[in-house]
Amino acid sequence: MPSAVSNDDGGWQASAKAWIAEQGEHGDFGRRYVLDPVMLPRALARLPRKALDVGCGDGRFCRMLKQHAIDITGIDPTSPLLAVAQARDPQGAYLKAVAERLPFGNASFDLVVSYLSLIDIPDIDAAIPEMARVLKPGGSLLIANLNSFNTACADTGWVKNADGRQLHYPIDNYLQERSMWLEYRGIRIRNHHRPLSTYLRVLLKAGLRLTYFDEPPPIADTPPSKAASYRRAPWFLVMEWIKPA
Secondary structure, eight states, rough: OOOSSSSSOOTTHHHHHHHHOOOTTTHHHIIOOOOIHHHHHHHHHHHSEEEEEETTTTSHHHHHHHHTTOOOEEEEEHHHHHHHHHHSEEEEESEETTTBBOOOOOOOOOEEEEEOGGGGGGGHHHHHHHHHHHHEEEEEEEEEEOOHHHHHHHTTTOETTTTOOEEEEEOTTTTOEEEEEEETTTTTEEEEOOHHHHHHHHHHHHHEEEEEEEEOOOOOSSSSSHHHOOOOOOOOOEEEEOOOO
């Protein structure tokens, strides 16, 4: 999710069209075959009535939750993405806003979702407490994020041999928090690397309690041409945090 509070939007405005094309209607490989099979059941497990998707992008996960009679609101600071979300779901609630300043009252939602958005948020020390603030006591914050070993060398990627075969995925400067520009298939966006300990520190400081953690592999019927690398290095993590009642 592009969530900059300055004029630097992390490249999302310029990359929105290419990103929408990359995602298609059902999401990219990682969302469709790795994360959705975990994220959707976890989102539904506590029978939420009212939910917020922080960094909703084109609204894909919002539409999935709406199919289960959840009153879902999506926020994102990138206008072209919100326009597509609204066009695909004309009756949906999509607002232009940043994660660091959520335009909702305290205890407004049973469920808050951050679906691959933390890596795009410049200030998680402000954003995560905001997500906790708008949660009702007993509500859950459901997070999908890139694993921090992934983001540590996301700008270099797999080490390959002369034939292009993937040898190993490098980890370097893991503890050094930093941002980097990533470019692929017409998309150029800024991602933020933070060690896992940084995320855990901020979540714990916000008073949340961890109730679920996973590093999911691709599901069984994943196209084999892409599945192998995701099993060798689990790209994603999923966490569920509860706001104590």
